[in-house]
Amino acid sequence: MNRNSVIWTAIATFWICGGLNEGVAKDIALFGAQPDFLIVATVVISMLTDLRGAALAGFTGGFFQGAITGANMWQYVVTRLIVGWIGGSLIEMRFQRNFLIAALACFVATLIAGLVFLFLTSQPNILGSLRDTLISAMYNAVLAALVYTPVERLSGVKTR
Amino acid sequence: MILGFAISYVQSSQRNNGKTSPLDLVVRTICQPIATVSNKTFQALAGFLSGAVQGDRYALENERLKRQLDSLSLYDDKIKDLEFQVDSLRQLAELEKTFDRPKVLADVIYYSSIEDRITIAAGTNKGIEPGMVVVCAAGLVGRVQTVAPRECQALLITAPSFQIGATALGYNPSPYGLIRGDDTETLILGFQDDKPPVKSGDIIVTSGFSEKLPRGIPRGIVIGRVLNTETRPEVGASRALILPKVNPGNLREVVILK
Numbered sequence: 001m002n003r004n005s006v007i008w009t010a011i012a013t014f015w016i017c018g019g020l021n022e023g024v025a026k027d028i029a030l031f032g033a034q035p036d037f038l039i040v041a042t043v044v045i046s047m048l049t050d051l052r053g054a055a056l057a058g059f060t061g062g063f064f065q066g067a068i069t070g071a072n073m074w075q076y077v078v079t080r081l082i083v084g085w086i087g088g089s090l091i092e093m094r095f096q097r098n099f100l101i102a103a104l105a106c107f108v109a110t111l112i113a114g115l116v117f118l119f120l121t122s123q124p125n126i127l128g129s130l131r132d133t134l135i136s137a138m139y140n141a142v143l144a145a146l147v148y149t150p151v152e153r154l155s156g157v158k159t160r
Numbered sequence: 161m162i163l164g165f166a167i168s169y170v171q172s173s174q175r176n177n178g179k180t181s182p183l184d185l186v187v188r189t190i191c192q193p194i195a196t197v198s199n200k201t202f203q204a205l206a207g208f209l210s211g212a213v214q215g216d217r218y219a220l221e222n223e224r225l226k227r228q229l230d231s232l233s234l235y236d237d238k239i240k241d242l243e244f245q246v247d248s249l250r251q252l253a254e255l256e257k258t259f260d261r262p263k264v265l266a267d268v269i270y271y272s273s274i275e276d277r278i279t280i281a282a283g284t285n286k287g288i289e290p291g292m293v294v295v296c297a298a299g300l301v302g303r304v305q306t307v308a309p310r311e312c313q314a315l316l317i318t319a320p321s322f323q324i325g326a327t328a329l330g331y332n333p334s335p336y337g338l339i340r341g342d343d344t345e346t347l348i349l350g351f352q353d354d355k356p357p358v359k360s361g362d363i364i365v366t367s368g369f370s371e372k373l374p375r376g377i378p379r380g381i382v383i384g385r386v387l388n389t390e391t392r393p394e395v396g397a398s399r400a401l402i403l404p405k406v407n408p409g410n411l412r413e414v415v416i417l418k
Contacts, residue, residue, distance in 0.1 A: 018187065019194020024202045026271040029409065062164065067187035069272045070306060070313045073171045077164030124320055125343030
């Protein structure tokens with residue numbers, strides 16, 4: 001694994017996904033639920049590195065999301081750290097790196113991050129938020145499956 | 161995580177002063193080129209696909225609209241008369257006064273349903289300040305909370321922390337209450353009276369004056385329509401569920417009233 005190429009790929013991925021989150025996420029919402037490109041980036045990058053790198057990817061994802069949204073930075077950092085940990089743990093557990101695992105990890109990570117976020121922010125409409133989280137999780141899973149392979153190729157990380 | 165808390169503290173203190181945190185500004189500035197390009201590409205692609213898929217329907221619609229335009233020219237005098245009446249009604253409802261203020265037209269560049277906030281492409285470069293009112297053709301959108309050089313963020317009326325005086329149209333004396341966000345789709349209008357002074361279908365507008373609540377929101381801006389009412393005799397109060405006129409998810413452009 002070339003560490004530098006992973007770092008540059010991570011920077012580019014977060015930059016592009018941050019821009020997409022700000023630019024088109026609201027336009028491509030399905031049933032009121034937006035995709036979260038930064039969660040997708042966090043999961044994919046965390047799968048290409050070790051647990052420490054995954055934590056850093058989680059922090060970066062949360063930091064970008066909090067900055068773009070303009071509120072509740074720490075809640076985003078905490079939830080995205082969980083996302084990064086899930087992505088990194090799967091690889092530590094010797095799961096094979098591929099787009100299907102990326103999709104599954106993204107689905108689970110979005111659901112867990114969404115639930116923790118609901119708990120931390122005390123959302124008034126729990127059922128509506130849960131529905132949005134579930135749709136977002138499915139949406140993110142599809143995006144992760146599409147994004148994983150090009151990002152893996154760019155980073156030069158070998159599939160196990 | 162500690163770093164996250166520290167950044168969050170900086171962010172909150174800056175926001176409470178009506179400013180955007182420098183770190184937020186850096187991230188948004190970095191992401192802006194991609195956001196702009198992706199948004200324009202998406203709009204162009206959506207327009208192209210819509211045109212390609214519905215080309216025949218648009219051609220028919222165009223023909224139909226041309227015929228309607230010809231017919232409408234016959235009603236020109238009637239329209240002028242109605243316009244005069246509308247203007248008079250506006251004066252009565254003080255709407256003219258409302259929109260007599262300097263305004264800034266700007267694009268909505270980001271919407272967060274969880275945070276009930278939108279990011280607008282106008283900042284101190286266009287004279288925007290915290291507290292200014294954000295409206296669109298449908299009605300009240302929210303209020304500017306933080307301002308950066310080229311953009312600002314507004315708290316939407318659906319946010320639970322957004323509270324404002326409101327009244328219903330068509331009553332004398334007007335029933336005044338306090339409106340606040342309930343969830344991303346509805347608002348709650350509370351009255352200090354156990355019998356609700358409004359009914360389903362009533363139009364709710366801003367009451368326009370308040371000592372305690374945010375000042376500077378003019379009277380008569382449409383907020384929404386009453387869905388149903390609820391009596392709460394145990395606390396000597398009543399409340400109405402309001403459906404906002406504005407759907408923030410569909411906002412493309414807004415007007416900021418100075």
